[in-house]
Amino acid sequence: MELFHTAFRALGGPGEIHLAAPNEAAARAGFQAALDEIDRVEIKYSRYRPESLISRINTAAGGAPVACDAETEGLLDYAHALHAQSAGRFDISSGVWRRAWNFRDPQARIPTREELSALAPLVGWGRVERTPGHIRLPQAGMELDFGGIGKEYAVDRCAVVLMEAGTRHALINLAGDLRAIGSKPDGGPWRVGIQHPNRAGEVMAELELKDGALTTSGDYERCIWREGRRYGHLLEARGGWPVQHWRSISVRAPSALLAGGLSTVAMLMEAEGLALLQGAGVDFMAVDSQGQVHTRAGTQALG
Numbered sequence: 001m002e003l004f005h006t007a008f009r010a011l012g013g014p015g016e017i018h019l020a021a022p023n024e025a026a027a028r029a030g031f032q033a034a035l036d037e038i039d040r041v042e043i044k045y046s047r048y049r050p051e052s053l054i055s056r057i058n059t060a061a062g063g064a065p066v067a068c069d070a071e072t073e074g075l076l077d078y079a080h081a082l083h084a085q086s087a088g089r090f091d092i093s094s095g096v097w098r099r100a101w102n103f104r105d106p107q108a109r110i111p112t113r114e115e116l117s118a119l120a121p122l123v124g125w126g127r128v129e130r131t132p133g134h135i136r137l138p139q140a141g142m143e144l145d146f147g148g149i150g151k152e153y154a155v156d157r158c159a160v161v162l163m164e165a166g167t168r169h170a171l172i173n174l175a176g177d178l179r180a181i182g183s184k185p186d187g188g189p190w191r192v193g194i195q196h197p198n199r200a201g202e203v204m205a206e207l208e209l210k211d212g213a214l215t216t217s218g219d220y221e222r223c224i225w226r227e228g229r230r231y232g233h234l235l236e237a238r239g240g241w242p243v244q245h246w247r248s249i250s251v252r253a254p255s256a257l258l259a260g261g262l263s264t265v266a267m268l269m270e271a272e273g274l275a276l277l278q279g280a281g282v283d284f285m286a287v288d289s290q291g292q293v294h295t296r297a298g299t300q301a302l303g
Contacts, residue, residue, distance in 0.1 A: 001169065001185045006031045010038045011046070011151050013175030019162070020169035020185040030167055037161045038174070041154040045075075045146045047095070054144055062140030068133060076135065079149060082261050083125045085276075089268035091237035093137075095145035096122045100240065103222040103233040110226055116240040123237060152215060152260035155179045159256075171209070176216050179256050180209040195220075197247035197287050204302070205285060213256040217263040218248030236268055245270035245289060252283040 001020040004027035008015050017034055021027035047054050057066045068076065082090045096119050100111035122141045129136040137144070146153075151174050158172050159179045170181040171190045180190045189208035196204040197220040207214060219232025219242065231242045249266050253259035262280055266273030274294055277284045286294040291302040 002027075003169075003185055004031075008035060010035070011042050011154060011174060012048075013151075015172075015174045017158075017173070018171040018190075019167060021167075030162055030165060030170075033161050033165055034158045034172070037157050038154050041150065041157055045150050045153075047143070047145050047147070054146060057135060057137065058143040061137035061142045063136075065129070065131065065134035065136040068135050073133070075146065075149065075153065076130065078257065078261070079146075080125070082149075082265055085261075086265045086268055088125070088238050089236050090148065090265050091123065091125045092144050092146060092148065093125050093128060093142060094123050094235065094237035094240070095143055095147065096141070097235050097237075097240035101224075101231075101233075101235070103224060106223065106225055108224050110224065110231065111240075119240065123240070148264055149257060149260060151175065151177050152213075152256040155213065155256040177213070177256050177260060178209065178215070179213045180211060183210045194250045194285060195248070198291075198302070204287075207250075207252060207283075207285075209252070212252055212254055213259045214250060214252045215256055215259040215263050216248055216250040217260070217267045218246075219243070219267070220247055234264075234267055243268055243270050246273065247287045247289055249273070249277070249286040250284060251277070251280075253280075 001022060003018060003020050005018050017031060019027055019030050021030055043049060044052055045054050046052050049055060060066050079092045100115045100119060102108040127138055129138055155172050155174050155177050156179060159181055162170050163181055168182050169185045172179045178192055184190055189210045191206050192209055192214055193203035194205045194216060196202040197218055219234045222233040224231040234243050236243050246267050249263045251259040251263040266276050269276060283296060287302055293300050293302050
C-alpha cells in the first residue's frame with residue numbers, strides 16, 4: 001500500500017487527506033468520494049448557501065415549519081444535548097449575536113449592552129419548535145447555525161465514506177479538525193500537531209492518533225483589541241459576550257463530533273470546563289488565559 005495526499009478548500013478553510021491505496025487510480029477514487037461527501041454536507045448545512053436546508057429554515061422564521069430528514073434530526077438532537085450539557089451556553093440559535101460583533105476587523109468597536117439586549121429576544125434554543133420531522137423558528141429574525149458542529153460532522157462523514165469504500169489507513173484534516181482511520185500503512189500512529197495559541201504557525205505539542213479524532217477550539221484566530229483588552233470570537237450564547245478563561249482546548253476522542261462538542265462546550269463553560277473534560281474520560285490539552293496548560297496528567301506552564 002502506498003500513501004497518497006490531496007489538499008483542497010472546503011467549509012471556509014483548508015483541508016487535506018492522506019490515504020493509503022494500492023495505486024494512484026484507487027487513491028483518486030477515494031479522494032473523490034471523500035470530497036463529494038464533504039461537498040454534500042456543506043451544500044446541505046452551510047448558512048452561507050441560500051439553497052441549504054439551514055438557510056431555508058432561517059428564511060422561514062416566523063412562518064411555517066420546515067421538513068427535516070433523519071440526518072438533520074440527529075444533528076438537532078446532538079445540538080440539544082450540547083445545549084443541556086452547557087446549561088445554555090452552547091446554542092445553535094445564537095449566531096444572531098454576530099450582527100453586533102465584527103471580528104473581521106481587529107480594531108472594530110465593542111457593541112453596547114443595549115445593542116446586545118435588542119438581539120436577545122432572537123436567541124434561545126428553548127423557543128425553537130420541533131415536532132417529528134419538522135422544525136420551526138417562531139420569530140422572524142431568528143436563525144440556526146451549525147457552525148459549531150458542522151465541520152466536525154463533515155470530518156466524521158468523510159471517514160465513514162472512506163471506510164465503506166474499503167480504506168483502512170487515512171488521515172482527514174479539515175482546518176485543524178482531524179480524524180484518523182486506523183494507523184499509518186507501516187503500523188505506526190499518525191502524528192499530528194496542536195497549534196500554539198500565542199504564536200502563529202508554531203506547533204505547541206504533537207499527539208498520536210490511531211482510529212480516533214482530535215479537534216481544537218480556540219479564540220486566537222479572530223479577535224478584537226480595544227484599549228488593551230482582547231475580545232475573542234467565541235461568544236457565550238446566554239449574553240453574547242466573549243468567553244475569556246481559555247485560549248484553546250484540544251480533545252482526542254473516538255469521533256470528531258464528540259471531540260468538538262467537548263472542546264467547544266468546555267471553552268464556553270470557562271473555569272467549569274476543566275471538570276467537564278476531566279470527567280469525560282478523554283485526553284485533552286487546555287491552555288488558559290494565564291498560560292497554564294492543563295491535561296489529564298496535571299498542569300504546567302506553557303512553553
